[in-house]
Amino acid sequence: MDLERIRNFSIIAHIDHGKSTLADRILELTKTVTGREMRAQVLDSMELERERGITIKAQAVRVTWKGHELNLIDTPGHVDFTYEVSRALQACEGAVLVVDAAQGIEAQTVANAYLAIENDLELLPVANKIDLPQADADGAARELADLVGDTPEHVVRVSAKTGEGVEAVLDAIVERIPSPSGDPEAPPRALVFDSSYDQYRGVVAFVRVVDGAFRAREDVLAMAQGTRFETEEVGFFSPTMKAADSLGAGEVGYVVTGLKDVAKLRVGDTLTSQANPASEPLPGYKDVKPMVFAALFPTDSDEYPQLRDALERLRLNDASLSYEPETSQALGFGFRCGFLGLLHMEIVRERLEREFDLDLLVTAPTVAYKVTTPTGELVEVHNPADMPPERERVDEPYVRASIVVPKDGVGQVMELCNDRRGRFDHMEYPSPERVLLIYELPLAEIVFDFYDQLKSRTSGYAGFDYDFAGFREGELVRLDVLVGGEPVDALSLVLHRDEAYARGRLLVDRLREEIPRQMFDVPVQAAIGSRIIARETIKAKRKDVLAKCYGGDITRKRKLLERQKAGKRRMKQVGAVEVPQEAFLAVLNLDDGKK
Amino acid sequence: MSGHVRHLYVHLPFCAHRCGYCDFVTVVGREGQHGRYVDALLAELELERRLLAGSVETVFLGGGTPTFTEAGSLARLLGALPPAAEVTVEANPETVTPELARTLREAGVNRISLGAQSFQPDLLRVLERRAQPDVVRRAFYYLRDASFDNISLDLLHGIPGQGTAALELDISQALALGPEHISYYELEAKPGTRFAHAHGAELERQAEAMEGYFDVVVERLTGAGYRWYETANFCVAPEQADGRDLRAQHNLAYWLGREYLGLGIGAVSTVGSERRRNTPRLAAYIAALARGEAPDREVEALDEATLARERVMLGLRLDGGLPFAAAESSVDVSALDRLERLGLATLRADRDGPTTLVLTPRGRRLGGAVTVDLLA
Numbered sequence: 001m002d003l004e005r006i007r008n009f010s011i012i013a014h015i016d017h018g019k020s021t022l023a024d025r026i027l028e029l030t031k032t033v034t035g036r037e038m039r040a041q042v043l044d045s046m047e048l049e050r051e052r053g054i055t056i057k058a059q060a061v062r063v064t065w066k067g068h069e070l071n072l073i074d075t076p077g078h079v080d081f082t083y084e085v086s087r088a089l090q091a092c093e094g095a096v097l098v099v100d101a102a103q104g105i106e107a108q109t110v111a112n113a114y115l116a117i118e119n120d121l122e123l124l125p126v127a128n129k130i131d132l133p134q135a136d137a138d139g140a141a142r143e144l145a146d147l148v149g150d151t152p153e154h155v156v157r158v159s160a161k162t163g164e165g166v167e168a169v170l171d172a173i174v175e176r177i178p179s180p181s182g183d184p185e186a187p188p189r190a191l192v193f194d195s196s197y198d199q200y201r202g203v204v205a206f207v208r209v210v211d212g213a214f215r216a217r218e219d220v221l222a223m224a225q226g227t228r229f230e231t232e233e234v235g236f237f238s239p240t241m242k243a244a245d246s247l248g249a250g251e252v253g254y255v256v257t258g259l260k261d262v263a264k265l266r267v268g269d270t271l272t273s274q275a276n277p278a279s280e281p282l283p284g285y286k287d288v289k290p291m292v293f294a295a296l297f298p299t300d301s302d303e304y305p306q307l308r309d310a311l312e313r314l315r316l317n318d319a320s321l322s323y324e325p326e327t328s329q330a331l332g333f334g335f336r337c338g339f340l341g342l343l344h345m346e347i348v349r350e351r352l353e354r355e356f357d358l359d360l361l362v363t364a365p366t367v368a369y370k371v372t373t374p375t376g377e378l379v380e381v382h383n384p385a386d387m388p389p390e391r392e393r394v395d396e397p398y399v400r401a402s403i404v405v406p407k408d409g410v411g412q413v414m415e416l417c418n419d420r421r422g423r424f425d426h427m428e429y430p431s432p433e434r435v436l437l438i439y440e441l442p443l444a445e446i447v448f449d450f451y452d453q454l455k456s457r458t459s460g461y462a463g464f465d466y467d468f469a470g471f472r473e474g475e476l477v478r479l480d481v482l483v484g485g486e487p488v489d490a491l492s493l494v495l496h497r498d499e500a501y502a503r504g505r506l507l508v509d510r511l512r513e514e515i516p517r518q519m520f521d522v523p524v525q526a527a528i529g530s531r532i533i534a535r536e537t538i539k540a541k542r543k544d545v546l547a548k549c550y551g552g553d554i555t556r557k558r559k560l561l562e563r564q565k566a567g568k569r570r571m572k573q574v575g576a577v578e579v580p581q582e583a584f585l586a587v588l589n590l591d592d593g594k595k
Numbered sequence: 596m597s598g599h600v601r602h603l604y605v606h607l608p609f610c611a612h613r614c615g616y617c618d619f620v621t622v623v624g625r626e627g628q629h630g631r632y633v634d635a636l637l638a639e640l641e642l643e644r645r646l647l648a649g650s651v652e653t654v655f656l657g658g659g660t661p662t663f664t665e666a667g668s669l670a671r672l673l674g675a676l677p678p679a680a681e682v683t684v685e686a687n688p689e690t691v692t693p694e695l696a697r698t699l700r701e702a703g704v705n706r707i708s709l710g711a712q713s714f715q716p717d718l719l720r721v722l723e724r725r726a727q728p729d730v731v732r733r734a735f736y737y738l739r740d741a742s743f744d745n746i747s748l749d750l751l752h753g754i755p756g757q758g759t760a761a762l763e764l765d766i767s768q769a770l771a772l773g774p775e776h777i778s779y780y781e782l783e784a785k786p787g788t789r790f791a792h793a794h795g796a797e798l799e800r801q802a803e804a805m806e807g808y809f810d811v812v813v814e815r816l817t818g819a820g821y822r823w824y825e826t827a828n829f830c831v832a833p834e835q836a837d838g839r840d841l842r843a844q845h846n847l848a849y850w851l852g853r854e855y856l857g858l859g860i861g862a863v864s865t866v867g868s869e870r871r872r873n874t875p876r877l878a879a880y881i882a883a884l885a886r887g888e889a890p891d892r893e894v895e896a897l898d899e900a901t902l903a904r905e906r907v908m909l910g911l912r913l914d915g916g917l918p919f920a921a922a923e924s925s926v927d928v929s930a931l932d933r934l935e936r937l938g939l940a941t942l943r944a945d946r947d948g949p950t951t952l953v954l955t956p957r958g959r960r961l962g963g964a965v966t967v968d969l970l971a
Contacts, residue, residue, distance in 0.1 A: 519961050519968075520937055543809045544964040545826050547781045549912060551604055551849050552863040555870060555895060558905055564967045576933065 001069050003184070006250040007177050008071045008208065009124075010088050012116065013098035014106040014463070018128040021160035022098060022169070023061075023072060029166055030063035030070070032238055060091070060206060060252040062236045065170045071236075071252035073193075073208075089115065091193040091208035091252060094122035094177030096169065097148065101127040101135035101157070104431050105143045107463030110402040113147050114467060122177050123148045124156070126169060131159035143430040180210075180250035187278040188212025190247070190255075190271045192222070197316055201232065203259040206252075207271060210282055213248040214255060219274035223281040227264045228274060232256040262316035290338025291397050291468065292345055292365050292447055293382040295326050295490065296352070297334030299359035299581060304333045310356035311335060314348060321348060326383070328490045330572050331361055331584065336383055338368075341466070342447055361581065363490050364588055365447040370395040370471055384492035387478040389529065394494075396474040397443040399466035400425070402436060409458040410435050416453055420445035421474075421496060440469055444495065479533075481507055481587075482525040483515065486575035491587060500526075504534040507587055512536040514583035519544075522577050598646040600866055601653070602848040603677065605636060606859030607669075608659035608877070611689075614723045615790035616782060620861030620875045621659050628877065629665040632859075633672045635884035639858045639873075640675070642889055646856055646866055653681040653845035656704075662690040666698065673702035681706055681844045683747075688726035691734035696741035706745040706843075707738050708778070714768040715761050718754045721794070728768070735772050745841060747776035752808040754782050755794035755801070762808055766815045775841045776830045777821065779812045781805075809960060825850060826912040826962055850913055852906040860890075868902070870895045900925065904970055907952075911966050916943070916953025926952070927971040934958065939965050 013019040027033055060073045073088050089095060095116045099105050116123055125144035130137045141155035156172055158165030190207040198204055207214075214220070216233050235243040236253035247253045259265055270281035298307050315321050322338040339345040345365060352358045369381045372392040381387050401422075405413050410427075417424070417439045425438040441450075446466065454462045479500050481491040495503060504526030511524045517538055526534040549557050571578035608622040609629060622628075654676055661669070661684050676682075683706040684699055691709070699707070713719050714728040726734070738746055748769050752762055769777060784791040784798055791798075798805075813823055821829040822842075830841035848855055857864045861875040874880055874891040883890040897905075903925040910917025919942060931952075934940040939958035943951045958965050 519939060519964055541961060541964065542806045543960050545781070545809065545960065545962045547783055548778075548827060549849070549909065550846060551855055551857060551865070552861065552872065554849065554863075554865070554905055554909070558901070558908055561908060561963070561967055561970065564963075565970055568967060 001248060001251065003182060003250045004179050005068045006071070006180055007068060007094070007173050008073060008092045008180055008250070008252055009094045009096060009173055009177055010073045010092045011096045011098060012089075012112040013128075014100070014103075014108040014112075017098050017100040017103065017106075017109075018160045019098055022096070022126070022128065022158070022166070023074075025160050025163050025166045026063060026072060026170065027061065027239060029163065029170065030065050032061065032063045060237060060254075061239045062252070063238070065174060068174050069251070070170070070173060073252060088193060089119045089121060091191060092119075092121060093180055094124060094173070096124045096126055096173070097144065098126045098128050099140050099144055100129050101137045101140040102129055102132045104136075104140055104434065105147055105404070105436075107402045107404045107436075107465040110147065110404070110436060111465030111467055114400075114402075117148075118467075123150075124169070124172055124176055125150060125154065126156045126158055128158055128160055130157050131162050131164065139431055146428075146430065182210045182249035184212065184249040186211035187276045188214055188271070188273045189278045189282055190214060191282050192265065192267055192269045192271060195265060195267055195316055197262055197313070198256075201256050201258065203257045203262060203265050203316065205255045205257055205265060205271070207247070207255055208252050209247045209249055211249055211278065212273070212276070213246045214271070214273075215246045216243070220255070220257075220271050221274050221277060222265055222269045223272055223278070224269045225264065225266060227259065227269075229257045229259050229264075232258045262312055265316075267318070267320075289368070290320065290322050290340060290382075291368055291443060292339045292341055293336060293368065294339070294345060294365040295328065295331075295334050295336045295363040295383070296323075296349070297328065297331040297361040297363075297490075299361055301332045303358055306356065307335065307352070307358055307360075310352050310358060311337070313356075314351060318348075320344070329486075330488050330574050330579065331363075331490045332572075334361075338382060339365075342451070361584060362588060364493060366494060367397050367443045367447060369476065369494060381494075384478055384494045385489045387492075387494055393473055394476045395471040396476060398440050398469045398472050399443050399446060400469040401439045401441050401446070401464065401466040403439065403454070404430070404434055404436050404463040405458055406461050407433060407435050409462060410437065412457040413437060413454065413462060416450070416457055417441060420450060441466075442472075442474060442496075443468075477528045479504055479507075480527045481511070482523070482527060483511065483574045483579065484522045484577040485525075486577070488574055488579075490584065500528055501533055504528075508534040508536050510587050511583060512538055514586045515577070515579050517541045518577060520576075598866075599648050600646045600854045600856045601648045601651055602845055602853060602855040603647065603651055603654045603679070604845070604855060604857040604862055604864075605654065605656045605672070605676065606659065606857065606862040607656055607661035607664050607672075608632075608860055609663050610658065610660045611663055612723065612725065615788065615793065616722060616784065618783075618785050618788070619657075619659065622860075622877050625877065626665065628881070629668045631881050631885075632877065633664070633668040635881045636672060636858050637675050638884040638887070639890065642884075643856055643858070643864075647677065651677045651679045653848060654679045654683070655845040656682075656684040658685055660685070660687045660690060660710075662686040662695060662699075666695070670698060670702060673699070673704065678703060683708055683843070683845055685710065686734070686738075688731040688734035691737050693737050693740060696737045696743070700741045700743065705743070706747070707743050708747045708749060708776075708843075709734060709738070709774075710749045711769065712749060712751045713754060713757075713761075714765050715757075718757055718761065718765075721755050722751070732772065735774075745775045747778060747843065748772065748774045750777060750779045751782045752779060752812055753798070753801075753805045755797040757801075757805075757808075759804070759808070759811065762811055763815070766812065770815075770819050775836065776828070776843060777816060778828050778843075779816070780827050781809065813956075813960070822914070823956075823959075824914045826959065850909045852902065852909060865897070868897050868899075870897055907970060908966055911952070911954055911962060911969070912959075914953075914959075916951040919950040919952045922952050925971055926969050930968045930971075934965060934968060940969065 011019045060071050063070045073091050127137050127140040137157045141152040144155050145152040156168050189211045190209040192205045194206040196204045214234050216231050218231050221228050233243050233256040234247045272278040311323050320340050323335040326334050326336040371379045371381050371394050374390050374392050422439040422441040428436040475497045477497050477500050479493045480487045508524050508526050521540045522538040524536045525532045546557050608620050610621045610623050613621050613623050682704045684704050685708045687710050711731045816829045817823050820835050822832040824842050854866050860880045863872045871892040871894045880890045907922045907925050940954050
């Protein structure tokens with residue numbers, strides 16, 4: 001296909017603003033499927049998938065509109081997810097930005113718009129749900145125009161539900177979104193923007209071809225990893241998998257690699273031909289660096305291999321997930337994982353627990369710190385326990401937070417942001433009732449309970465999203481928790497000096513409540529370096545006896561002791577102190593208790 | 596042909612009233628059945644007699660309220676039981692009359708375990724005990740008058756509403772009677788019982804204060820010259836009792852891991868590698884034995900390892916501990932090491948004798964936790 005006739009785009013929207021309905025309508029209108037067929041086909045293919053255990057889902061659907069090939073690239077999985085959106089945007093030249101005309105722009109709309117603008121995408125603003133009686137299409141158009149720097153007249157007004165205006169969207173895609181650039185004659189290059197795993201066909205890569213073309217039965221090289229394989233099939237989704245002779249420059253589709261090892265092909269890699277290799281991998285796909293870190297431990301230490309396998313599987317679809325083994329004397333063997341943000345962490349954790357049936361202990365999330373040592377060395381620290389004792393300066397990541405809040409909640413939110421070391425940037429009034437606040441906040445302040453606090457202070461009405469704004473110096477200390485004089489590695493924290501006392505006190509108090517009394521006094525301390533800033537003592541038990549034990553009781557008492565013994569085996573050992581898993585959980589979930 | 600068992604337990608389940616905190620197998624009322632029950636006991640004795648050694652060391656009649664059993668039936672039972680060096684009967688104070696005391700003494704009973712529980716009227720009421728303090732004391736005197744020279748008082752600490760002062764008073768009033776032996780138990784409010792329901796909240800409120808009660812009991816009784824020979828049991832030391840060993844010999848047999856035969860409903864026997872428990876159902880028990888058959892029993896096989904663990908669990912309750920050789924296989928050596936360092940347990944090498952594993956006084960106060968720690 002001639003590059004001029006190709007358009008690659010995504011739909012981005014705040015949750016429930018109508019992204020999926022608009023996509024469905026586009027499939028119908030382009031006769032990719034009829035409404036009835038679509039349902040039937042989707043059902044059929046789901047059944048097939050069930051039978052074969054395939055988990056492939058359409059990541060990019062090809063439709064035809066007035067002689068043009070339009071590739072609708074799904075922002076995969078969880079829509080409420082900036083980083084996944086950003087990944088899909090790498091494969092596009094434009095994005096349809098959908099706003100519910102009854103709701104107006106939301107925090108996620110703003111963050112997604114910023115993201116698209118940063119990726120040099122052409123934004124096509126759409127006010128959706130104009131059929132709703134409470135819809136304010138003019139208002140939404142004005143907000144959208146302000147946001148993307150356009151005129152309200154340029155905002156397409158649609159009802160994805162009734163189909164009204166959807167043709168205009170398709171026309172606008174053809175007219176306003178640029179065609180892909182690329183060289184059909186150059187050595188082939190394709191960006192892997194997502195992938196999936198089929199137990200029969202191995203790794204299936206979703207690609208955006210930039211130069212040249214890819215065919216089946218061709219020897220291919222993944223440039224970053226050096227993995228070599230022969231393509232088994234190339235094709236596209238319309239909406240089910242359709243094999244094609246080739247995928248040419250500017251096109252979007254899939255490549256069946258036959259690779260059985262999920263680690264061999266990473267999202268973000270560039271594919272090229274072994275016979276006619278490109279000299280440079282594709283530029284512009286910058287390696288997203290994990291910003292939030294937490295260690296994951298299986299509750300049952302026997303599940304460590306399952307956790308390792310599960311992380312490996314997740315990583316196939318998620319190049320941004322990083323992990324390395326970590327051993328904690330208190331929690332055993334686990335992994336320190338790097339995430340792009342909070343939602344990413346939550347989703348990974350949820351998928352591990354739901355899809356892989358793992359029971360996990362997750363340490364308090366921490367962020368990536370850049371530490372300058374007195375010798376001038378620059379170290380990046382992902383684990384509070386690794387924070388060097390001698391530090392010249394520490395830089396921490398900041399985010400630019402977009403918070404949309406009803407106007408009477410502004411004071412509360414500003415107070416929260418100020419409490420969290422936020423720097424006010426500016427304020428906008430997208431509509432008379434709502435305020436958009438832009439703050440710069442240390443990411444570390446957000447990873448604790450910022451979102452919960454925000455929700456509770458605005459009765460759930462505030463919307464919140466963020467993107468990264470770089471590193472800034474901070475006055476940070478490492479807080480250690482000692483039980484029975486032994487530091488509990490998994491509980492170390494890095495935080496702002498001003499917060500250390502309150503948090504240390506909270507940790508110590510909670511641990512004192514949660515750790516059962518032992519046969520000796522157990523001091524519980526919070527310390528910065530060698531300085532103890534909070535201390536409690538768990539007093540030794542004075543008495544622990546089974547009252548009577550005569551003939552008839554012996555079996556029962558023995559079984560009682562054996563049960564206690566089994567309970568003890570489940571305890572985690574910190575020095576001589578036995579700490580129940582629940583105590584760690586209670587401390588690691590400290591923020592839950594504050595809601 | 597005779598067996599090896601030298602300790603015989605006989606269960607007499609009848610009670611005038613079931614106390615709220617009680618978790619023994621008891622039967623309230625059914626006065627008409629006492630005679631038939633004793634017939635059944637004697638029939639069971641005949642069935643099991645082959646297990647008993649030629650000479651039996653201890654006989655213990657427990658309940659229920661053995662002394663509530665109709666007098667003629669009780670006398671008939673006592674007359675038919677094998678003679679033993681220690682014959683103990685549990686008695687509730689309100690059932691003790693001069694006649695009963697005499698009858699028991701004449702029937703060969705030489706030790707009484709008197710269920711006093713407390714000397715405080717309000718606490719006795721909480722426990723639903725019928726005897727008032729005066730009745731307890733009078734029962735004690737009747738027994739002395741019948742020349743019982745080995746009387747044990749059963750007492751409870753941790754009763755809902757019991758303050759430290761009341762505890763101290765109980766101890767003083769018990770000591771004033773000069774019993775040879777005192778069993779001092781902590782009240783256990785078994786979850787789900789009527790008692791736990793009525794007093795659970797109160798007990799929880801008092802939990803922290805009550806943790807110190809055990810210490811008070813140990814200190815007061817040992818201070819008064821009693822030997823704290825088992826976790827909850829105290830006896831006048833031999834040097835103050837003309838050299839008599841006043842430990843409860845029957846119960847000591849349990850703690851030393853000896854074999855014992857139990858007769859009656861709910862009674863437990865441990866013989867060889869088997870522990871069995873008779874049916875707790877009165878009618879079924881009587882009916883089976885009336886047919887000349889053994890009652891229904893739950894049987895538990897005990898392997899060597901289990902028996903060894905039990906010996907440790909029981910032996911650690913005693914002030915003399917247990918021979919380390921008997922414990923070694925079931926003890927976690929690193930835990931022992933840790934407990935020694937904490938001053939909770941110790942290995943005592945007696946001159947020429949075997950090494951014993953014994954808990955220190957503080958270790959005995961934490962006996963449950965220490966045992967859990969020690970068991971491999």
